[in-house]
Amino acid sequence: MLHMSKYFLHGSLVAKPNSQKELTQIMIQASKLMKTANGCELYIVSTDPADTQTVWITEIWTTKQDHENSLSATGVRELISKAIPLLDQPPTKGQELTVISN
């Protein structure tokens, strides 16, 4: 079997002013759910102390397809629908990398 490179995604969501904390709470719930998803090897929620609106999400998935599949799980879709109204701008794609070593 060929070696499959793990999929690494580092991206951010920008909350409306005063909504960062609420968005962070939703993303913590998402991380708990994602960690049970097939192929999820890492799911980090972080913030920049100097930025009061952005929430950073850093993920490793066994394959990119595993990541895509996770987005359509029922609980995840509910959390996405809670997060969308808190956003100040549409989500961007994020930085897509290939894990060499972890």
Place this chain on the structure above:
Amino acid sequence: MLHMSKYFLHGSLVAKPNSQKELTQIMIQASKLMKTANGCELYIVSTDPADTQTVWITEIWTTKQDHENSLSATGVRELISKAIPLLDQPPTKGQELTVISN
């Protein structure tokens, strides 16, 4: 005891043309060493398939001080001295974040 926020660092090194692979090998060695260092909770080496020069390093440390201490360990300094001549530009600071959930 107060909760200490974990230190998250996401940054890159840019290798000279044709040196990305060699730099990656050095960073894999560094990751093995770093994972034994006090406070190192994550050390990922990754690349962007569309970029033939950059190597990305993503780290979580229990404290920022743990990260700083790690850089002066003997083996790490040796690896840094091997990596420096391969770089196309001086290392930049990278993105410093605070882990909320991992």
